[in-house]
């Protein structure tokens with residue numbers, strides 16, 4: 679009897695470290711960045727055209743830069759219609775963050791969605807419209823455009839194939855609390871397991887955001903009476919001198935240092951606020 683109990687104890691004692699090891703291995707392998715592309719493979723002519731040397735110097739100096747009219751009105755309208763169609767089709771879901779942190783809905787999309795080139799799980803998705811495909815290439819091209827102007831940030835940058843398409847409700851109920859996009863906490867702060875699980879967030883070095891709203895989207899409370907363009911929803915970037923609010927007008931491209939620039943999204947009104955976000959990653963952060 680006691681011999682049997684001893685054997686069970688031995689098995690249990692052996693299982694604990696095995697279970698822990700399995701958890702750690704699973705956490706360290708969990709990544710959506712495995713097939714990220716090197717920057718130069720994401721080169722896109724339109725991005726190279728709109729991002730200038732002056733923008734890059736501003737990014738280096740301030741940690742963020744706002745580039746208006748990176749897409750023309752027709753391109754914005756097409757991308758917005760595609761985003762709206764995807765939103766209505768039910769592909770958006772609440773993000774993985776806690777509900778008090780952010781209340782937007784997101785879809786993780788790839789240019790290959792619904793095509794033979796997609797991973798098995800993504801083959802069943804609807805293919806993306808030309809407006810969204812252009813917006814994805816434009817944001818994914820940012821890292822290479824920065825290289826063309828000798829950006830002083832980290833070298834060896836890669837760009838994940840998936841981008842985030844976010845939707846903030848028109849009724850002012852959705853915002854995103856102040857945060858930095860990259861996780862800079864050490865494993866002493868987070869514990870080893872959590873630190874390993876956050877690998878994709880630790881690798882982030884730059885954020886590129888492209889707004890798919892009406893180009894006449896207005897500042898807080900400034901929407902023209904009867905306008906359906908939408909208003910508010912500023913991207914508030916914090917810096918040493920306070921903060922700068924960026925109006926999310928359709929076609930505006932924002933690039934920010936994901937480790938340094940804390941930011942928040944203010945509630946919007948009048949229209950759903952759509953944005954595409956692509957993160958640039960750096961392996962040297964692992």
Ligand SMILES: O=C(O)CCC(=O)C(=O)O
Nearest residue numbers: 854859887913943953955
């Ligand atoms: O949509 C924006 O303006 C920013 C979104 C954002 O901060 C994020 O998704 O991390």
Ligand SMILES: [Fe+2]
Nearest residue numbers: 857858859941
């Ligand atoms: Fe963010």
